[in-house]
Amino acid sequence: MPIHPAPPTDLPGLVNAFAHTGQAVTDLGRGLTDEQLALPTDCPGWTVKDHVSHVVAVESHLEGLPEPHVDVPGYDHVRNDLGRFMEVGVEARRSRAGVDVVRELEYVLGRRVATVGSPGLELDSIVAGMQDRPTTIGELLRMRTMDIWVHEQDIRAALDEPGNLDSPAAAVFVASAVRTVPQAIARRAEVPIGDTVILELTGPVTARIGVRVEDGTEEDPRPHGVVLFGGEGDQQSSGNTTTTMRAIDPNTQITTAKLSTSAFGRLAAGRRSVDEVTYTVAGGDEDVARRVLASLRFTP
Structure with a gap:
């Protein structure tokens, strides 16, 4: 979405x-x-x-x-x-x-x-x-x-x-933070190569992004995150994305983490730890989900 x-x-x-x-x-x-x-x-x-x-x-x-x-x-x-x-x-x-x-x-x-x-x-x-x-x-x-x-x-x-969690400024923050998610998942969270992570913001600003971790290249051997769907440009994400991805690759491990705009903002701004916010793991590996959430900080 x-x-x-x-x-x-x-x-x-x-x-x-x-x-x-x-x-x-x-x-x-x-x-x-x-x-x-x-x-x-x-x-x-x-x-x-x-x-x-x-x-x-x-x-x-x-x-x-x-x-x-x-x-x-x-x-x-x-x-x-x-x-x-x-x-x-x-x-x-x-x-x-x-x-x-x-x-x-x-x-x-x-x-x-x-x-x-x-x-x-x-x-x-x-x-x-x-x-x-x-x-x-x-x-x-x-x-x-x-x-x-x-x-x-x-x-x-x-x-x-609490307030202004659905404001234009909140949307600006979320959009900028979401752009950093693929590399955070691939390089800071140490998600295994081939695995997929779905991060869902439940609101008031909503967003959903799916990222698969792939091997690096000769030019940059570090793993990188490939965006499967989501972010600002995605207009077609709907239906059961998890089922679709498993149909393409039945061996992929898919971990889904859901949290509010407020919790996402606190993590992305480096203000609170994973233990200090509320989130749910809707499927996959709970340890992977924790590492992903802990990697979201993108502010100095």
Whole structure:
């Protein structure tokens, strides 16, 4: 089945997805008490307020606004240069009142939506990305939409306020994550050559992808995943796919794992382990299913 609801692919749709999840973070932040803002989240070392600060900091950077210069302590959760770069904006706002950070987000987000929606821009227009590296506006919007949506879900999980699991931003995240599934299954999950895995997202964003693991080539000897059906491009997957595949190859081992959009998002974002989410194995090898689910992380 194709991803449903389908992710936006045109520039107005991507701008809307970006603005929608950014506004959701702003709306969630309004009215929170200091205790709520200080709640820990699934993102190691960060509170609810820190997530708001991170979104503000990145969008301010992309908008070209003056950036703070602070020293980042040797936090355990800061493990590389990228993490240190991302921590600067968060650290700079730790001493500020949460209500001020939320107001800053509202201001910066308004500027960013106007900037990325500027007349004359097209999907392949070149703009400045993170650390001023050039990228296309389409790719930048996809990356920022995914990142903000993940942080929105971090905040929602901490506050126990689920939502926006069927939003355009959720569909953008799912589509990008699903594209990484074939290689994750073949190379990180160590699924045996010749076996097939079916991964099904039960909703609110639904998707279904079947991947068979095959031998590598002389040029790349690593195993690779062959997509049998599913993902954004599949429009015809229906009926009993398992029966059809066994008719083609009666010896294939088929493992099917099913989970919700929320569980998939937490795994793909690296926020929770397999033991911390709910899933079902509808057939095949339970150990293979666990390894597949544990391999889904695709964010830095």
